[in-house]
Amino acid sequence: MEYDTAFKTISDLGRLLATREISSVELTHDYLRRIEQYDRRIGAYLAVTADLAVDQAECADRLLARGEGGPLTGIPMALKDILSTRGLPTTCGSRILEKYIPQYSATVVEKLERAGAVLLGKTNMDEFAMGSSNEHSAFRPVRNPWDFDRVPGGSSGGSAAAVSAGMAAFALGTDTGGSIRQPASLTGTVGLKPTYGRVSRYGLVAFASSLDQVGPITRSVRDAALVLQVIAGWDPRDSTTARADVPDYVAALDGGIRGLRLGLPIEYFGEGMSPGVEARIRSAVDAFRDLGATVEEISLPHTHYGISTYYVISPAEAMANLARYDGVRFGLSSAGCDIWETYANTRQAGFGREVKRRILLGAYALSAGYYDAYYLKAQKVRTLVKAELDRAFQRFDALLAPTSPTVAFKIGEKAGDPLQMYLSDVYTVPANMAGNTGLSVPAGLSEGLPVGLQILGRQLDEATVLRVGHAFEEATGYSADRPDLSAAAPA
Amino acid sequence: MAVSREVVEHVAALVHLGLDPSETEELARDLSSVLEHVAILQQVDTRDVSPTGHALEMRDVMRDDVVVPSWSPQEVLANAPRRNGDFFEVQGILD
Numbered sequence: 001m002e003y004d005t006a007f008k009t010i011s012d013l014g015r016l017l018a019t020r021e022i023s024s025v026e027l028t029h030d031y032l033r034r035i036e037q038y039d040r041r042i043g044a045y046l047a048v049t050a051d052l053a054v055d056q057a058e059c060a061d062r063l064l065a066r067g068e069g070g071p072l073t074g075i076p077m078a079l080k081d082i083l084s085t086r087g088l089p090t091t092c093g094s095r096i097l098e099k100y101i102p103q104y105s106a107t108v109v110e111k112l113e114r115a116g117a118v119l120l121g122k123t124n125m126d127e128f129a130m131g132s133s134n135e136h137s138a139f140r141p142v143r144n145p146w147d148f149d150r151v152p153g154g155s156s157g158g159s160a161a162a163v164s165a166g167m168a169a170f171a172l173g174t175d176t177g178g179s180i181r182q183p184a185s186l187t188g189t190v191g192l193k194p195t196y197g198r199v200s201r202y203g204l205v206a207f208a209s210s211l212d213q214v215g216p217i218t219r220s221v222r223d224a225a226l227v228l229q230v231i232a233g234w235d236p237r238d239s240t241t242a243r244a245d246v247p248d249y250v251a252a253l254d255g256g257i258r259g260l261r262l263g264l265p266i267e268y269f270g271e272g273m274s275p276g277v278e279a280r281i282r283s284a285v286d287a288f289r290d291l292g293a294t295v296e297e298i299s300l301p302h303t304h305y306g307i308s309t310y311y312v313i314s315p316a317e318a319m320a321n322l323a324r325y326d327g328v329r330f331g332l333s334s335a336g337c338d339i340w341e342t343y344a345n346t347r348q349a350g351f352g353r354e355v356k357r358r359i360l361l362g363a364y365a366l367s368a369g370y371y372d373a374y375y376l377k378a379q380k381v382r383t384l385v386k387a388e389l390d391r392a393f394q395r396f397d398a399l400l401a402p403t404s405p406t407v408a409f410k411i412g413e414k415a416g417d418p419l420q421m422y423l424s425d426v427y428t429v430p431a432n433m434a435g436n437t438g439l440s441v442p443a444g445l446s447e448g449l450p451v452g453l454q455i456l457g458r459q460l461d462e463a464t465v466l467r468v469g470h471a472f473e474e475a476t477g478y479s480a481d482r483p484d485l486s487a488a489a490p491a
Numbered sequence: 492m493a494v495s496r497e498v499v500e501h502v503a504a505l506v507h508l509g510l511d512p513s514e515t516e517e518l519a520r521d522l523s524s525v526l527e528h529v530a531i532l533q534q535v536d537t538r539d540v541s542p543t544g545h546a547l548e549m550r551d552v553m554r555d556d557v558v559v560p561s562w563s564p565q566e567v568l569a570n571a572p573r574r575n576g577d578f579f580e581v582q583g584i585l586d
Contacts, residue, residue, distance in 0.1 A: 103566040197547040210545050239552040240545075308529040319506060326507070328581050333572035339582040340507065348509030356508060357521050363502045364494070364522065377532050379542030384535065386543055419524045435546025459547065 005030045006166030007482050010075050010223040013169055017064055017074050024057040024064065024074030028118050031076045035120065035167045041488040043142045044152075044161040046081050047089055048121040056118045063116060071226045071250075073116030078168035080159045081122040082129055083214070084203040085109055092205050093125040093137040093155075096325050096332045096350025106203020107238065108172060108214050108231045115230045120168055123158030127352045128322065129174055129207040131155045132182055132424050135415045136354040143411070144187060145483040146449055150408040153183030159217050160187040165485060170218045170227055174204060176211045177310050178403075178428025181440040184217055185403035185452020188442045188481050190469070191217045192224045193428075195459045196435035197242035199228075200235035208317035209240075211310075211432040220479050221441060221469040225249040228462060244460050252463035253470040258292030260468065263396035267303035268427055273405045276446030281402050284443050284453045284472065288400070291471055295400065298392055302385045303430065309385060310429040311422055312365045312378035319362030325350060357418060386434040393458045398468050401427050403440040403452035427454060437462050441469045442478040450481065494522040 005013065005027055016022045032050050039045050053076065060074035079085065082092045084102035086109075091097045105113070113119075126136040134142040134157025142157040144150040145165035152161040156173025160183035163171050173180040175193035184191025192215045199214045206212060216227035232246045264285060269278060285295050327333030327346035334345040351359070365374035392399060405424060414421040431438035436459055443453035453472065457465035473479045499519045503510050510518065564577040573580040 100570055103562065103569050195547070197549075236554060239554075240547070240549070242547060242549075302535075305532060305535060308532045311525060312529055312532070323506070327572060329579055330570035330572075335582075339584055341509075342582060343507035344509035347507060348511075351508070353514075353517075356510070356514070357518060357525075359506055359508060360499060360502050360518060361522060361525060363506045364498075364526070367502065367505065373533070374529070376542055377535075377537060379544060380537035380540040381532055381535050383540050383543040384537070386546065417524075418521050419528055422525070422528075433543075433546070 006034055007219065008169070009220045010071065010169055010218065010226050011220070013075055014071050024060040024118060025054060027074065028053050028057040028076050028120070031120055031167060031169070038165055038485055038488045039167060041143065041148060042145060042161050042165055043140045044123055044158040044165070044167060045078070045121045046091060046093070046124050046139060046158070049088060049119050053118050053120050060116045060118060069116050072112065072230055074118060075169050076118045076120045077112065078120050078123045078159055078162045078171040079109065080125050080156050080171070080173050082125060082174055082205045083109055083172060084205065085122065088122065090122065090205070092129070093127040093139065094350065094352065094355070095138045096346070098332065100331050104203060107200035107235050109203060111230050123162055123171060125158055126155035127355050128205070128318070129155040129176055129179055130318065130354050130358050132178065132421055133414065134158065134183070135411060136352055138352050141411060144408045145485060146188065147408065148487065150410050150449070151186065153186035153404070153408065155179040156183050156217065160184055160189055160191065163189045163217050163219060164483060170216055170223055172214055173217050174212060174214050175432065176208050177314060177432050178425045180215045180217060181403050181428050181438055181452065181454060182425070184440040186408040186450060188450030188483070189217050189219060190221055190224050190442070190479060191215065191440045192228060192462070193431060193438045194228060194232065194462055195242070195437045197240055198437070198460065198462065199231050200233070200238040200241050202235055202237040206321040208314040209321065210317060211314055221439070221466055221473050222250065222253060224439070225253055225466050242460060247463050249463055249466055253467055255467050256292070257288070257468055257471045260293040260398070261396045262288055262293050262295045262468070263298040263392055263399045264295055265300045265303060265399060265401055266297050267300050268401045272423065272426070273402060274407065274446070277402050277404070277406060277451050280443045280446055280451040281400070281453060285400065287472060287475055291475055298395065300388050300392060302381070302388050305381050306385060306429045306433070307422055307426055309378045309381045309433060310425065311361070312374050313382060315358040315362030316365050316375050317362070319359045319366065322355070322359055382433050385430055389430060389434040389436060397464055399456040401454045401456065403427060403454040407446050407449035407451060431456055435459055437465055439465045439469045441473055442481060444476070444478050445481065494519050494526060
């Protein structure tokens, strides 16, 4: 019974709950047991909120017994620890916020609560969302459920690992340069980065304000649509949210994709991409042609400048956003003999190496004498990257690409070489810089490890991206692949 | 683009980030490596290109000038490292 519920989708679980074959309390206990059984090895959770989860499950069961509730009622979920949860620690994977307890919840958290989802806990992440491997958490790394010696990706590594290992039915992650899509790809789950402004950032601890987005990590594309339906929408508390109506994402899934025009950016198939990943993507292209879509190549020459642009703009924005951690109003405070020493000591003690790296990079790019050459230049190249993508979407309804150039790499393999780590974001950063939406769906295995296919869409066109992903998933069944966790079970 | 220790120390001071000497060395190397890669941006012709600060077209997002409840002092000060009544206590900034 326990194993039966573990890898089910929200849709499957919803059916079991609706027919009362299982209660939300039973379901919640199943997930809590699995967390107890596997998470010591995997490290996906920073905090497990067992009592709260059971209380919420009991509420959900009462709603369900009255025939009320929606698709997420009673469904156990996890939240990346960068999302403010009132009364619960929100650490952002950092020592500087280790004891910080927000006095409010993020809009997306409130929406999921109102929808009746059950909170299992807060997930591990690269510190302040800076990383692509979840090795930069101040607390412990997360391990990939498919191979515990490998990374799950990052920065939403905990959320992805939790869903991948059946330790949550779904999770929320955040994506600034690929941090939902890349870990989804490496863990064989579905990850959606909505259009910038589609989902409220109120209560999301800021990394890069013009790039950050909150999105779902799920076991199926339909599930991603179900979660997006709840969290999307204009929010008066976030002035960067789009006023656009929220369409019915679930209804839009089943249109089929016959006649849809799909583009394949040739620059994405260059050096650095492993042959195994390329093979899965080429195979996916065949699958789309079989489904009646057209797939044609397109050149996006500014792809080569994506990483450089991103790694100037995002650290610059991060430097500004992390200036608030100064030991005065919240978080770690390490007093010095005067205020300046207090600032310096607090930030030295509280921030990890990767965060320090990015703050310095950002400050350098913005400093007098370098601003024009770095930050302003990067912003102009960003315009060109965006314009190029916009032109592509005049010819195509969606673009296909790999999510990550490789499958999950070994823990420690790239951590010592920041540039190597940064280069693994090459396929994901364009969507953040242009503000477009991107979905990663499982596309099969290479060397026994998951490969993700990325589907990029027009701004505010999540419906098409989800429809394409759903068609692929239905045709191939790769989303049902699951890791063998027997090595994680305690003796 | 080689970044020296002195530059790292200068930038660290700008952002009030304390660093010990070994950190400074390693960060100088890391920054040099990244900035070297980032230098390819100079190859791009950006004459007549305006910068993008924001990916979604949006201007002048306003709300009605209506007073709404804000937070209580208790909520605001809940995570304060040092508190004095309804105030954050902080070391002097001006002499």
